[in-house]
Each structure stands twice: as structure tokens, then as C-alpha cells.
Amino acid sequence: MSSSNSDPPPAMSQQRQLATTAASNTYTDVVKNSARTGLVGAVVGAAVGSARRLPVAPTAANMCFMWGAVSFAFFAARKEIAAHFATLDANQPRKPVVLNRHHLLASTAAGLATGAVTTALVHGPRTAIPASLIAGLLAGTGQLVVTWGRHARQDALLWRAKQQGLVVTDEGVRAPDVPEPRAPGLWESVSAQVHDVLVHTTWLPVRALSDEAYLESLRDQLAAQDESIAKYDRVLKRLQARMQELHANGEADESSVPADQ
Numbered sequence: 225m226s227s228s229n230s231d232p233p234p235a236m237s238q239q240r241q242l243a244t245t246a247a248s249n250t251y252t253d254v255v256k257n258s259a260r261t262g263l264v265g266a267v268v269g270a271a272v273g274s275a276r277r278l279p280v281a282p283t284a285a286n287m288c289f290m291w292g293a294v295s296f297a298f299f300a301a302r303k304e305i306a307a308h309f310a311t312l313d314a315n316q317p318r319k320p321v322v323l324n325r326h327h328l329l330a331s332t333a334a335g336l337a338t339g340a341v342t343t344a345l346v347h348g349p350r351t352a353i354p355a356s357l358i359a360g361l362l363a364g365t366g367q368l369v370v371t372w373g374r375h376a377r378q379d380a381l382l383w384r385a386k387q388q389g390l391v392v393t394d395e396g397v398r399a400p401d402v403p404e405p406r407a408p409g410l411w412e413s414v415s416a417q418v419h420d421v422l423v424h425t426t427w428l429p430v431r432a433l434s435d436e437a438y439l440e441s442l443r444d445q446l447a448a449q450d451e452s453i454a455k456y457d458r459v460l461k462r463l464q465a466r467m468q469e470l471h472a473n474g475e476a477d478e479s480s481v482p483a484d485q
Contacts, residue, residue, distance in 0.1 A: 250303075251300070251303070253299075253303075254296065254299040254300050254303055255296070257295065257299050258292050258295045258296035258299060259292065261291050261292060261294075261295035262288045262289070262291050262292030262295065263288070264291065265287040265288045265289075265290060265291025265292065266284045266285070266287060266288035266291075267284075268287055268291075269283045269284035269285070269286060269287025269288060270283065270284040272287070294338060294342055297337075297338050297341070297342075298334050298335065298338045298363070299334075301330075301333070301334035301337050301338060302327075302330045302331055302333075302334040303330075305329065305330035305333050305334060306326045306327055306329075306330035309325075309326040309329055309330065310326050324371050327367055327371070328364060328367050328368065328371070331363045331364055331366065331367035332360045332361075332363055332364035332367070333360070334363060335356075335359040335360040335361070335362060335363025335364065336356045336357070336359060336360035336363075337356070338359060339352075339355045339356040339357075339358065339359025339360065340352045340353070340355065340356035340359075342355075342359075343355035343356070382397070385397045
């Protein structure tokens with residue numbers, strides 16, 4: 225059973241305690257689970273008949289009927305007991321909600337009752353009490369395992385949701401809040417307008433340069449520097465040629481003067 229649509233949803237910690245197994249809500253679920261159990265019993269009966277060299281079809285049919293009847297009694301008793309516990313714990317005017325502890329108590333009680341009745345009908349009342357205790361222990365342990373597995377799956381889904389960037393709250397899982405764009409203030413609007421004027425105007429002597437204009441300015445400066453270096457290089461070469469010429473003329477004059485007597 226579940227809460228009504230008009231009631232507010234329970235928190236995540238309470239939703240974790242809600243029963244989600246398919247064996248307790250309606251008698252349709254009880255019949256479906258009994259049919260599945262009977263099918264498993266038929267397969268087991270066929271395997272047992274083949275192993276013990278018994279007629280396969282009658283053995284499978286008997287096992288299917290036995291498992292189906294016992295499972296129907298178990299799931300029906302479990303449904304009614306869980307609903308009874310949920311009704312006792314319900315806070316009026318809210319409708320009863322079947323929790324995990326209700327399932328555990330109901331499974332154990334249904335196992336006790338089913339084991340006792342089945343054993344008494346098949347083997348007599350002498351073994352009813354030990355069989356009921358064993359059946360109740362197995363049913364309670366199985367319910368604990370099912371509950372633990374469901375919680376582990378829920379934790380894995382919540383962890384995956386957190387890894388995907390979703391927000392996990394007590395109300396459920398939702399997408400992260402996207403902040404609304406903030407309207408620019410007065411100072412920001414004025415600054416943007418002044419910036420547009422300085423960038424796009426053509427009559428101011430100083431204005432902001434784009435990347436292309438800045439690179440072009442650098443190329444012009446490098447070209448001017450290269451031209452200056454080439455000019456000084458030509459002057460230096462002429463000076464070197466003049467010095468070599470003067471040095472050669474000086475050596476010629478010294479060779480033409482006679483030596484002193």
C-alpha cells in the first residue's frame with residue numbers, strides 16, 4: 225500500500241524504508257510470484273526425475289503444484305500480515321505504508337505459518353514445530369538479503385547520480401539549479417558603453433588596437449629597424465674600405481723615401 229496523492233512525499237530516509245518488492249501489494253502480485261515459483265518447481269522436479277530415473281512429467285507436475293501452492297500460501301499470508309502491521313503503525317489520517325520492518329515481520333510470520341501447516345498436512349503434526357521454525361528462519365533471512373540488495377542498488381544509483389552532477393536531496397534526485405543571469409548594474413552599463421566608444425571611435429587620437437593592428441605595428445617597427453641596420457652596415461663597409469685605402473697609400477709612401485745616409 226502507498227500514501228495518497230494529496231499527502232506530501234516522505235523524505236529520502238523514509239522512502240528508503242518503503243517496500244518495493246513485488247510480493248506484497250495486491251493479489252495479482254501474489255499470483256504472479258506463485259506462478260514463477262511453480263515454474264521453478266517444475267524445472268526442479270524434471271531435474272530430480274531425470275536424476276532418479278523417475279517419470280519426468282508426473283514428477284515435474286507434482287513439484288510444480290506443490291511449490292505453487294506453498295508459495296501462494298506464503299505470499300498471501302505475507303501480504304495480509306504486512307498490511308496489518310502497516311495499519312497498526314499508520315499515523316492517521318495518512319494511509320498505511322508498508323515498511324521494511326513490516327516485510328521482515330510478515331515474511332517470518334508467513335514462513336512460520338506456511339511451514340507448520342504444510343508439514344502438518346504432509347508429515348503429520350509431530351514435525352510441524354521444527355519445520356515451522358526452520359521455514360520462519362529461512363524466510364526472515366531471505367527477506368533481510370532482499371532488503372540489503374535493494375538498499376545496495378539504491379546506494380549505487382544515488383552514487384551514480386552524484387557522479388553525473390545531479391543533486392540528491394531528501395525529496396529525491398533533481399538537476400542542479402542554474403542561476404538566472406544577473407542584470408548588469410549601472411556602473412557596468414556605463415563602463416561597457418565607454419569601452420564601446422573608445423574601441424569603435426575614429427576621431428580620438430588614442431584608441432584601443434586590435435590584435436591584427438598591433439601585429440602590423442610590430443612588423444612596421446621591425447622593418448624600420450632592419451632598414452636602419454642595413455644603412456649603418458653600408459656606412460661601416462665604406463669606412464673599412466677607406467681605411468684599407470689609406471693604409472695602402474701610407475705603405476707606398478714609406479717605400480718611396482730613401483734611407484738616411
